[in-house]
Amino acid sequence: MILHTFTLTLGSTRPIHGTAPELRGFFATKFTEYAELHQHDADTFIYRYPVVQYKMINNVPTVIGINEGAEVLKKIYDEYQEIRLGANTYQIVERGIALKDEEFGISDKIRSYEFATPWLALSQENYKRFYTLKGKEERDEFVRKILIGNIISMSKSLGYEILAQIKCDTDLHFQKDRLKDVSVMTFTGKFLVNFLIPDYLGLGKSVSRGFGAVKQRTWENEKD
Known part of the structure; x- marks a missing residue:
């Protein structure tokens, strides 16, 4: 399967300090007419994999649109001159854009990935169950099945x-980790899977808020 992706990165006149939820909040408030940006239709939450996702990658605000989400980002990516993250406002002087057709799905080769942002894997129920498991082997198998x-x-x-x-x-x-001032458990590290996932797409919970972004590793990286 081919996914159409649009990746937007933003640069300012000074270093940008903010969070992925704050970045999401800016776009959701600025462009309320696009449900893809905030996953709400009127007052109803849309339960589906987010087609627009917000990340802070190495302190760079990054927004990724997938399929219809990519089409929305094409329309609005340059319709503002500044962004507000928390208490700070940043003038935008640089926009990096990358429009790609990327393979997604089962692969005939094993692929190596790492989590570029922490993976929020566990529901409250699974969180409790994780702590009842004895030993690394049982916990690893439990997490592998969730992935x-x-x-x-x-x-x-x-x-x-x-x-x-x-x-x-x-x-x-x-x-x-923290999510909406609540203590949660997240995971970092690497995984191998026979599946193609475009860089920085998220897995797990709260991916629109920056959690669970994956990045493919080269086999040379495996020495790290």
């Missing part, structure tokens, strides 16, 4: 039918 489930859910939402078994291995570490 496969995330890939399946993303595929269904994007209209891709998986016709082969997903094979996956992980090398992840969990940590405490």
Whole structure:
């Protein structure tokens, strides 16, 4: 399957300090007419894989549109001269854009990825279950199955039918994080899977707010 993606990066006259949720908030407030930007239709939340996702990658505001989300970003990417993130306003003097057709789906080769931003994997129920598991092997298997489930859910939402078994291995570490002032568990690290995922697309929960962005690694990176 081919995904059409539009990646937008923003540069200012000074270093930008902000979060992915603040970046999402700016676009959602500025362009309320586009449900793809904020996942709301009137007062109803749209439960689907977000087709516009917001990230802070190495402190660079990054917005990624997928398919219809890419079409929306094409329309509005330059319709503002400044952005407000939290209490700070930044003049935008540089916009990087990349429009691509990218392969997505089952691969005949094992691909190596890393999480460029923390992966929010566990629901409240799974969070409790994770802590009841004994030993690294049980926890690793539990998380591996959740990762496969995330890939399946993303595929269904994007209209891709998986016709082969997903094979996956992980090398992840969990940590405490914050989401809406609530303590949550996130994961960082690497994983291997026979699936093609374009760079910086998110897996798991709250991907529109920057969590779970993946980046493909080259085999040379595996020495790291």
